[in-house]
Amino acid sequence: MASALIYMPATAKPGEVIEVRALIAHTMETGFRPGPDGKPLPRDIIRKFECRYNGKTVISAELHPAMSANPYIAFFLKATTSGALEFTWTGDNAFAQTEQKQLVVQP
Secondary structure (H helix, E strand, C coil): CCCEEEECCCEECCCCEEEEEEEECCCCECCCCECCCCCECCCECEEEEEEEECCEEEEEEECCCCCCCCCEEEEEEECCCCEEEEEEEEECCCCEEEEEEEEEECC
């Protein structure tokens, strides 16, 4: 399991725009780099990132081999109601990881 770091405020006011930052530790091998034997190392990338807020997708991104190791994604969203933000990374070799953070919206 890869290590994910997610930064976002725990609380927000109704209608407030908050910044969410997510980073996951992953080597992101492109499949083009030669290994010690001269043959290309097998591709191993995260292909998709998605964040859902109370079950509704707020961001979805397709990642490609040119993406750096340990992909970092930052975005803004409008806090409407309290609930869960679910972060999902999927990739090659059946890689899938989901993390969840709670957001409390209060006046």
